[in-house]
Amino acid sequence: MKAVITTEKIPIKLWLEEDQIEAGALDQARDLANLPFAFKHIAIMPDTHLGYGMPIGAILATKGAVVPNAVGVDIGCGMCSLRTNLTDLETPELKEIMTIVRKTVPVGFNRHEGRQDESWMPEKKGNLPIVEQEYDSALHQIGTLGGGNHFIEIQKGSDGYIWIMIHSGSRNIGFTVANHYNKIAMEKNKALDQQVPKDLSFIPEDSEYFDLYWNEMNYCIDFALANRKLMMERTKLAFEEIIPEVEFSHFINKPHNFAALEEHFGEQVIVHRKGATRARKDEWGMIPGSQGTHSFLVKGKGNANSFESCSHGAGRLMSRAAARRNLDLKEERKFLTDQGILHAIRHKGDLDEAPSSYKDINEVMANQEALVEVQIKLQPLAVIKG
Template sequence: MHTNGKAIITTEKLPIKLWLEADQMEEGALEQARNLANLPFAFKHIAIMPDTHEGYGMPIGAILATKGVIVPNAVGVDIGCGMCSLRTNLTDISTEDLKTIMSIIRNTIPVGFNHHKTQQDEAWMPERKGDLPIVNQEYESALYQIGTLGGGNHFIEIQKGSDGYIWIMIHSGSRNIGFTVANHYNDVAKALNKAAGEDISNDLAYLPESSEYFELYKNEMDYCLEFALANRKLMMERVKTAFREIRPEVGFSEFINKPHNFAAEEEHFGETVLVHRKGATRARKGEWGMIPGSQGTGSFLVKGKGEAQSFESCAHGAGRIMSRTQARKKLDLEEEIQALDDLGVLHAIRGRKDLDEAPGSYKDIDEVMNHQKDLVEVQIELQPLAVIKG
């Protein structure tokens, strides 16, 4: 069934509104969306963005609004994961300068599982407010992790904007502190649901408002959101320092930050609900956002249109078309490298293990953007010049 350009699935307890064709969804993601639509506490409908793919319990690129409960896995294990962008006042940069800048960045920002060898300045850490048992437990370790990129699809990218300027974009999250908070409260939710005799999938275990753990998780989630932001800010400072070393005349614009793994209390359809966005970006009317492609395709700075049916949300990126394992097995290493070399991108693909982040493992970003013209308006298109991947 279609309405207003969206596909709608009406076979479940609540409608599922898709910003893509139903046959474009992988079976696993579609099954997860059906599970969401049958949750007793889900509100109004489920919204699925065009970059969707299978996640853990809930599809990436999905929005779930609830009443009276919070679902840790509907936020995900990388709480506060998101993007930030900064515009420089440079209109050009040489390949040699780019190579030197990227080398400095690699020496100052640990990637993958690596952390800093010494604790970072505690002034970068968010203030701890209220009862935060897991945050307090992980706090000392987090001092080594703030200002680190992490792995997977996290990146630092230097880009050329359609506005004529050089831009910097960073994608990262809350590192191990967010992972530990997420897993702890998912385990708590599973135990609570089981004790109450609730027939809820363990992957979608929830914390009811009546439980002390509801507020505890919210407090710790909010801290992880602040930590993830601080993490991106510190990395951005290190990138700015690298630019200044090579181009001392450089200046920088205001910092734009957008998380895409979080839950927030919001007003929708006349009611106060808890909106869970897992791999989805909030896109209120006039609100800035970032939608990155792959390291071989464009990214977009957008402004939201405030579309009610998507719970004022949009896609958070291109979205995967194959799993990491599939990408390493199926993609041609030479072809992927050659395609990026032909584009002149200083990229991060060295061997077969890096193919999980090759452009061929992602959806066509232009198609993703075409599916959500009612959600966002493109302001600036950004083309990759140089990329560091986690």
């Protein structure tokens, strides 16, 4: 790690220099370190930036409580990757594949006009009142990309193969579950005069709402995976339509907005990862850069101090509003075009996802050499953004 802050109730361990973390995100980390149920220390990854209540790129372990905002509103958001047996793709083939994907995978606020095959939906386990409420809508949203920094990207790996990577989450069902239980947590914490920031309101293990949130959170994690799998299936079909002999293997899935019961430092704790990826010893994971920079397939090193975690990407260098306000559209487009990337920067409103709005992925990777080992480096060829 690069630094340790010891001024709060428990230490804050940083995998970047203290002066590299924005003031707001550092304040949020301090709030985490002073929670009465926080365990051992707070871990801050090198891609960290300001979030809602908790920094993106942070790990919070707790005893006896779950914090909905420490999981986030896009429950189960994560990435999956799939290797093809192709070693090259011509630009016309790439364009044809991406055209088909755009027709079969809705992006942004769009969803499927019809209900998708219910076999794609996760199995329901336990009492799931919000899931039941949102279930029909979710049948129209499964297999959709969403917005923000979500993407479908075709990449060329340093292993010589063409890869597909998808980043997306649980769509509106996860958002609704998160907001429902965060609102309950805030109301209960206020009524009991709990001395925690309202954005870090918690649900204690002995609350009637704990199992409800836990069951619904896990359903949303499963839904997010099913969502990525269906999009991957539609992307595979696009490849097969253009290149019938293509084959696929090496599927990898990693969520980065979730809570899980794990053992660390000899104790059972609830580990909240918000914009952070689990990286147990030899566990495969993905760390994307931006649509203009490399991504990485990695194996975890099981670092105890990071609660066996690593970054989930490069991390934002500037806010979306600042990117749209300050970046030059022509320069960003030229940078991508010069590399031969079929990119998604077309209008000034797209600049919030321009490469310059993100941190230097090489610096991020250098800062977490103790957390992961790079296996494959991936160069972007074509991208669809949410």
